[in-house]
Amino acid sequence: MIKRKLGQNLEVSALSLGAMGYGKARELPDRAEMIALIRTAVERGMDFFDTAEVYGPWTNEEMVGEALAPVRSTVKIATKFGWDIDQETGRHRGGVNSRPGQIRSSVEGSLKRLRTDHIDLYYQHRVDPDVPMEDVAGTVKDLIAEGKVLWFGLSEAGAQSIRRAHAVQPVAALQSEYSLWTREPEEEIIPTIEELGIGLVPFSPLGKGFLTGKIDVTTTFDSSDIRSDIPRFSEEARIANQKLIDLIRKIGEKHSATPAQVALAWLLTRKSWIVPLFGTRKQERFEENIGSLNVALDRSDLNEIEKANIVIQGARYPEAMLRRSGL
Helix, strand or coil: CCEEEECCCEEEECCEEECCCCCCCCCCCCHHHHHHHHHHHHHCCCCEEECCCCCCCCHHHHHHHHHHHHHHHHCEEEEEECEEECCCCCCEEEEECCCHHHHHHHHHHHHHHCCCCCEEEEEECCCCCCCCHHHHHHHHHHHHHCCCEEEEEEECCCHHHHHHHHHHCCEEEEEEECECCECHHHCCHHHHHHHHCCEEEEECCCHHHHHHCCCCCCCCCCCCCHHHHCHHHCHHHHHHHHHHHHHHHHHHHHHCCCHHHHHHHHHHHHCCCECCEECCCCHHHHHHHHHHHHCCCCHHHHHHHHHHCCCCCCCCCCHHHHHHHCC
């Protein structure tokens, strides 16, 4: 698999596998299958994997640690801190917590669960308005000096927070939502990180499944599915947003590619320092997604997307969730 560089010298596979869906809850009924999928991803050339302390909490990191332990020296593991998690019980108390003491206890727990002596990329999961960014970056800088962390990352941070952090400890990567249907980062975030030499790891590159072309107005979502509460997945919004699927399906036919492959290939054309982060629980979807590396969109394809000027309908998260996450 081809490589890309995040920040100054963090070289990773051009696509990353996110493990959030593999056991975000306390129980992992398909743990063995998920471990097998992660190991298959390594065999297929992927070396960049993403998890977080809060997924579970803890069950996800434990599973990723087990899956990657036999090949730890050949992969890069990214995990995250920043939520208010009781370090004794694993209970998520709600809200954010990036106090230096919390970061230090979080990193020790993550190292143990991931079965490693270092974390390659350590993200602040969400900005903590009660802790100066300089204190957060300074704590991670100390962890880097101690060898427990190799690179510093931020997730869903604004331009000002990025600049403040980067001034203390260079930021290798920003993880934020970016895709054909979430293009807000183009306004301020992407110019900022390009100026500073920071890489971008877009999560939800397939629009939580919408950009695969497998969701339409007839699709129903279980009440436990977060999409059932997202305005962008309302029936009215899905009808309006179908125009985007029609467009990328048309472009895909030209390249013998699926809508998902076109959506990922589009991201890969944006900047050489963008590494899309996708999640899947199925081997066939994994193979489909990495097939995007063989889809070469040309200038006419990109111009067609821009000229269509499709305005996506519906917010990407419910208002209450945006407030809780500080977005």
